[in-house]
Amino acid sequence: MDSPRYARLGRRRIYGTLGVALALCCAAIAAASLLVILGYVVVKGVGALNWEFLTQLPHPVGVPGGGVGNGIWGTIIIIGIATLMAVPVGLLTGIYLALFGRGVIPESLRFLSDVLSGVPSIAIGLFAYAVLVAPLKHFSGFSASFAFMMLMLPLLVRTSEQAIRSVPQAVREGALALGMSNFRATVGIVLPTAMPAIVTALLLAIARVTGETAPLLFTAFGTQFWESNPNHPMAVLALQVFTYAISPYPSWQAQAWGGALLLILAVLILSLGARYMLGRAAKGLDA
Amino acid sequence: MIRPLIRSLCALTVAASMMLPAAAATQLTGAGSSFDFPFFSKAFYVYNQKNPDVTINYQSIGSGGGIQQFTAKNVDFGATDVPMNAEELARAGQAVLQVPVALGGAAIAYNLPGVSATVKLSRQVLADIYLGKVQKWNDPAIVKLNAGVSLPDMPIVVVHRSDGSGTSYIFTDFLSHVSADWKSKVGTGKSVQWPAPSSVGAKGNEGVAGQISSTPGAIGYVELAYVIENHMTAATLQNKAGKWVACTPEAVAAAAASKPEVSATNFSIVDASGAQSYPISGYSWVVVYKKPADAARGKALYDVLTWLVGTQGQSNAKSVDYVPLPANVQAAAAGTLRQMQH
Amino acid sequence: MENAQPQFRRVVRFVSAADRGFAAIVYAGSAFFGLLIVGLCVELVLGSWPSIVKFGPAFIFSSSWDPVASKFGALPMIFGTVATSLIAIVLAAFIGIMGAVFLADFAPRWLAAPLSFLIELLAAVPSVVYGLWGLFVLAPFMRTAIGPALQKVLGWTPLFSGPIYGVGLLTAGMILALMIVPTVTAIARDVISAIPRDLREASMALGTTKWETATKVVLPAARVGIFGACVLALGRALGETIAVTMVIGNRPEISASLFAPSYTLASVIANEFTEATTSIYISALIELGLILFFVSMIVNAVARLMIWSVRGSERS
Numbered sequence: 001m002d003s004p005r006y007a008r009l010g011r012r013r014i015y016g017t018l019g020v021a022l023a024l025c026c027a028a029i030a031a032a033s034l035l036v037i038l039g040y041v042v043v044k045g046v047g048a049l050n051w052e053f054l055t056q057l058p059h060p061v062g063v064p065g066g067g068v069g070n071g072i073w074g075t076i077i078i079i080g081i082a083t084l085m086a087v088p089v090g091l092l093t094g095i096y097l098a099l100f101g102r103g104v105i106p107e108s109l110r111f112l113s114d115v116l117s118g119v120p121s122i123a124i125g126l127f128a129y130a131v132l133v134a135p136l137k138h139f140s141g142f143s144a145s146f147a148f149m150m151l152m153l154p155l156l157v158r159t160s161e162q163a164i165r166s167v168p169q170a171v172r173e174g175a176l177a178l179g180m181s182n183f184r185a186t187v188g189i190v191l192p193t194a195m196p197a198i199v200t201a202l203l204l205a206i207a208r209v210t211g212e213t214a215p216l217l218f219t220a221f222g223t224q225f226w227e228s229n230p231n232h233p234m235a236v237l238a239l240q241v242f243t244y245a246i247s248p249y250p251s252w253q254a255q256a257w258g259g260a261l262l263l264i265l266a267v268l269i270l271s272l273g274a275r276y277m278l279g280r281a282a283k284g285l286d287a
Numbered sequence: 288m289i290r291p292l293i294r295s296l297c298a299l300t301v302a303a304s305m306m307l308p309a310a311a312a313t314q315l316t317g318a319g320s321s322f323d324f325p326f327f328s329k330a331f332y333v334y335n336q337k338n339p340d341v342t343i344n345y346q347s348i349g350s351g352g353g354i355q356q357f358t359a360k361n362v363d364f365g366a367t368d369v370p371m372n373a374e375e376l377a378r379a380g381q382a383v384l385q386v387p388v389a390l391g392g393a394a395i396a397y398n399l400p401g402v403s404a405t406v407k408l409s410r411q412v413l414a415d416i417y418l419g420k421v422q423k424w425n426d427p428a429i430v431k432l433n434a435g436v437s438l439p440d441m442p443i444v445v446v447h448r449s450d451g452s453g454t455s456y457i458f459t460d461f462l463s464h465v466s467a468d469w470k471s472k473v474g475t476g477k478s479v480q481w482p483a484p485s486s487v488g489a490k491g492n493e494g495v496a497g498q499i500s501s502t503p504g505a506i507g508y509v510e511l512a513y514v515i516e517n518h519m520t521a522a523t524l525q526n527k528a529g530k531w532v533a534c535t536p537e538a539v540a541a542a543a544a545s546k547p548e549v550s551a552t553n554f555s556i557v558d559a560s561g562a563q564s565y566p567i568s569g570y571s572w573v574v575v576y577k578k579p580a581d582a583a584r585g586k587a588l589y590d591v592l593t594w595l596v597g598t599q600g601q602s603n604a605k606s607v608d609y610v611p612l613p614a615n616v617q618a619a620a621a622g623t624l625r626q627m628q629h
Numbered sequence: 630m631e632n633a634q635p636q637f638r639r640v641v642r643f644v645s646a647a648d649r650g651f652a653a654i655v656y657a658g659s660a661f662f663g664l665l666i667v668g669l670c671v672e673l674v675l676g677s678w679p680s681i682v683k684f685g686p687a688f689i690f691s692s693s694w695d696p697v698a699s700k701f702g703a704l705p706m707i708f709g710t711v712a713t714s715l716i717a718i719v720l721a722a723f724i725g726i727m728g729a730v731f732l733a734d735f736a737p738r739w740l741a742a743p744l745s746f747l748i749e750l751l752a753a754v755p756s757v758v759y760g761l762w763g764l765f766v767l768a769p770f771m772r773t774a775i776g777p778a779l780q781k782v783l784g785w786t787p788l789f790s791g792p793i794y795g796v797g798l799l800t801a802g803m804i805l806a807l808m809i810v811p812t813v814t815a816i817a818r819d820v821i822s823a824i825p826r827d828l829r830e831a832s833m834a835l836g837t838t839k840w841e842t843a844t845k846v847v848l849p850a851a852r853v854g855i856f857g858a859c860v861l862a863l864g865r866a867l868g869e870t871i872a873v874t875m876v877i878g879n880r881p882e883i884s885a886s887l888f889a890p891s892y893t894l895a896s897v898i899a900n901e902f903t904e905a906t907t908s909i910y911i912s913a914l915i916e917l918g919l920i921l922f923f924v925s926m927i928v929n930a931v932a933r934l935m936i937w938s939v940r941g942s943e944r945s
Contacts (some may be wrong), residue, residue, distance in 0.1 A: 009838075023728065023730050026653045030751065031744050052642055054571075061325050061607050072758070090662075092408070093659040108663075112663060118864035118929070119921065123673065127672050131668070168920060183651035200815055222346040223344045224342075224345075225342060248512045349903025449896070450899045450901065475697065478696040478697075489879065
């Protein structure tokens with residue numbers, strides 16, 4: 001710190017300003033890319049959005065109207081079930097890894113979790129097929145949820161471990177010092193503190209799977225009709241978007257873009273809603 | 288606040304699911320070729336309006352996927368661009384019937400800025416382009432065929448389908464027929480090893496079309512329906528009889544009509560004879576079990592498929608830019624279906 | 630993390646029944662998770678067994694992918710997968726970490742929240758939309774603007790030589806980078822924000838500028854978490870199928886130029902699996918999935934070795 005070059009605060013300040021400008025540019029590039037892509041989707045898809053689009057069954061080419069109502073419904077059910085399965089498994093594994101940090105088994109689990117994040121979604125779809133479709137001899141929304149669960153897990157596991165670990169030691173030891181069992185300390189005190197980061201990861205994971213198509217081909221299969229039973233083939237919006245996008249017909253292609261816009265909007269609303277609820281809970285207004 | 292919210296969401300979901308209409312009496316499922324999907328979606332919709340208690344759920348997961356699911360008996364029928372071969376039939380275990388249900392063609396689309404006349408290509412030149420022997424648009428071989436058209440000195444970017452597809456099959460089948468070189472070097476298949484040094488693979492018709500439209504000098508093969516709906520420029524080809532034909536539904540129908548004795552073991556109609564035949568045409572097939580597991584579903588399936596290959600069912604083809612089966616082929620298909628034990 | 634606070638100590642006592650029950654559930658959840666992945670690996674091996682038996686190790690080193698002649702080789706695809714993922718993570722790590730530093734430490738409140746939100750929304754865009762946008766917008770832009778500019782400046786290197794098609798390794802790498810930037814940014818931002826203020830204040834009290842604090846003190850402290858974010862993002866890049874296959878040109882060839890079309894393991898599977906009918910073909914495709922599983926394993930193992938060596942050098 002006492003070399004003349006370093007002592008020159010002026011120059012260091014300039015580096016600092018340049019650095020911040022660079023960082024700002026990077027954040028801006030990422031945000032701008034989204035706006036460009038979003039703009040593209042909006043321009044191509046907003047024309048297709050109307051009440052009929054949201055509530056009707058798909059129509060074949062040449063029959064006007066029609067929509068993706070069953071796809072929206074199927075997506076909600078399948079992702080809902082996937083979240084219900086992924087969150088407990090992910091949290092529990094994250095708690096395990098945070099509590100039992102070192103050792104062969106925890107390290108292997110972390111390693112396997114990272115490897116899982118690199119497996120292509122189509123391979124996970126095939127696994128879900130082998131486990132839940134082939135033995136039962138029929139497609140089902142539940143097998144799609146299973147595939148989605150596997151896609152969501154690496155993110156949830158890693159983030160919940162990270163989030164639990166970053167809760168300050170003081171908080172946790174304080175809880176234990178008050179005589180709480182580990183169970184209460186972890187679930188009642190540490191987890192709620194770690195919740196915002198976990199929710200961010202959950203939202204990221206949900207955002208990612210709403211756009212996944214490949215695992216759905218052999219699991220949910222798709223249908224042109226209303227279906228609420230996860231034990232049957234179900235329609236999924238991402239699958240419909242994909243099928244329409246690669247078709248020759250401008251009317252279907254327009255619906256594909258409308259569906260894509262819908263997917264992005266759905267995630268947007270979900271994120272906003274979750275953030276809002278978290279914000280209110282943090283302010284202590286929670287019931 | 289969260290808990291009551293979740294409670295009300297669950298209640299809403301349950302209530303909504305109860306309000307939805309109940310499923311139809313018989314729901315048949317089919318899977319396979321994405322080529323058939325637009326035609327099937329129209330045809331089955333019309334059928335359901337006439338017969339409200341039968342619904343058919345067809346999903347395009349690819350011909351291979353269709354055969355796999357059909358063999359695993361997860362679906363009632365499969366749809367494939369290439370009929371099942373001996374190995375696949377053996378794996379199915381039971382006797383399988385294969386009927387042609389749709390007809391289509393592959394047009395040669397290209398992007399040549401500044402050239403307003405439609406380019407003419409002979410079969411040999413097309414094969415040479417895809418072999419990589421003809422690499423520029425102003426190659427003497429192409430210039431000779433297009434008298435009076437000034438072709439630019441531009442390299443040809445050869446675009447093909449990267450995903451396995453029936454359209455690729457028809458196209459490579461055609462190239463194998465017209466070029467012995469192609470047949471020995473590359474062969475026929477849904478996915479092949481493309482030899483041209485400048486070749487680029489694009490996913491799906493939309494990928495090929497997108498690649499062509501954004502690359503000057505590109506050429507590629509695209510499904511007929513796609514070319515029609517998206518107003519793409521397609522080359523005029525010289526067929527086996529020496530005549531120049533554009534890719535139109537009529538020309539494809541002429542190619543089909545020139546070979547009435549088509550069957551699952553003898554199904555190729557590329558490079559067909561006849562003055563008006565378009566050389567790159569092909570059928571798409573539906574596969575069913577001769578003896579369906581469930582008698583009632585078998586009967587429903589028989590009714591649907593017989594309707595599909597008949598005049599009424601085929602009349603839906605035109606509205607989606609597909610080619611209806613010629614009358615003799617319709618009769619043959621119906622005859623094959625009658626072998627179904629229902 | 631390690632520098633910022635003491636090791637998370639294993640204070641684990643199971644005194645009550647609730648604790649024992651809790652422990653059992655935690656063990657069960659983690660075991661289930663481990664079982665899922667092991668099951669996946671087993672399924673992949675079972676499915677690719679006929680191909681492994683037939684082609685042996687030559688499969689990995691052979692360059693020909695010929696479905697008609699049933700001759701399959703994975704080398705060009707391994708190259709393409711590694712190359713595109715590398716481009717993607719280099720771009721995304723730089724943009725993501727820099728962006729996270731900005732969002733966590735420098736952005737004013739009114740800017741940080743909406744900006745983070747926009748970046749996270751990138752994750753919600755379906756892959757097929759990325760693919761279509763890449764094909765119709767980015768690829769022509771690459772062919773007409775970015776490519777020629779790069780070639781003018783860097784064309785003397787083999788990396789930037791050769792014809793520019795618009796689609797190719799570089800375009801695919803860029804699309805992948807866009808897809809994984811939200812993961813890196815969001816997680817890195819969370820990790821950086823979690824570094825206690827004391828550290829920053831101590832550093833500034835010693836006379837560093839805010840930027841120096843952010844880059845030379847906070848970032849190293851958050852190193853492990855950020856690295857984890859990059860590893861997760863890299864995983865997604867390795868396995869991405871649809872978006873990549875639309876912009877990579879799908880040519881199974883190894884080439885030095887970044888502008889050349891290429892092919893990735895995941896793309897082949899996505900392209901050809903639904904149409905593959907012979908059992909050896911399907912088996913070869915599943916073997917590609919198995920190879921991708923192992924590529925992911927090797928990449929992660931290398932990453933872990935790098936972390937351990939860094940931690941080791943710290944302690945000495």
